[in-house]
Amino acid sequence: MSAAPDLLFRTLADPTRRAIFERLCREGEQTVGALTLRSGVSQPAVSKHLGALKQAGLVRDRHEGRQTHYSAQPGALNPLVDWTSQMAGFWQNRLDALDDLLKRMDQ
Amino acid sequence: MSAAPDLLFRTLADPTRRAIFERLCREGEQTVGALTLRSGVSQPAVSKHLGALKQAGLVRDRHEGRQTHYSAQPGALNPLVDWTSQMAGFWQNRLDALDDLLKRMDQ
DNA sequence: AAGATCCATAACCAGAAAGTTATGGATTTA
DNA sequence: TAAATCCATAACTTTCTGGTTATGGATCTT
Helix, strand or coil, X not given: CCCHHXXXXXXXXXXXXXXXXXHHHHHCCEEXXXXXXXXXXXXXXXXXXXXXXXXXXXXXXXXXXXXXXXXXXXXXXXXXXXHHHHHHHHHHHHHHHHHHHHHHHHC | CCCHHHHHHHHHCCHHHHHHHHHHHHHCCEEHHHHHHCCCCCHHHHHHHHHHXXXXXXXXXXXXXXXXXXXXXXXXXXXXXXXXXXXHHHHHHHHHHHHHHHHHHHC
């Protein structure tokens, strides 16, 4: 199985980090400074969160002069979607199997 | 906005706990003892994880004599699906907006 | 060139969290 | 009734993690 969901879940588990990612999704590319302003934490904390998001593939960075622009990379959420539908799928399969069983018993 | 995704992400971030949930999804209802066997951790640890999963609404428990049966509640994953598609949606909206802008400029 | 700004990294601290062993209540078995 | 089994909780330890302040390199401004 892919180890991808693990890193994604761990990365998105922190509220501050997830809020940063959400802002990037909603509002598009932002500099570290802009993100820091409404994050409620210090600039180094934001930088660290951005590093974690980047390592999980959830954001990209683009250097421009002395500032760094970050943007969301929502395709990185795909393993999460896959995992979720897989879980739902297992569930559904077992329901189907039960259904089949009941039908055969009914005959 | 709903605080639901937060608890879900936090709960599913732990690999051991997620593995337990996955097994319940794949194989259906299990007792604590059965889950403990292939979990790699002690029985109290499994009980604690099951408690966390239950609090997040991801599992149900059913008492039968001295054993407790747990089963997955995959509907609890819905807020996760919602959150994910919302993020993807924001992204798409911004792409559309950009597209519109370019079209208008093109005129 | 000097000063200011932006950001990343280092070093450190405190609280959260996952694991353990010990224990006890409830139920089943002998 | 006595012993064994199942599970949850308590108490404790250790590790991980998110936060801070301090600092420095790079770039922009004056």
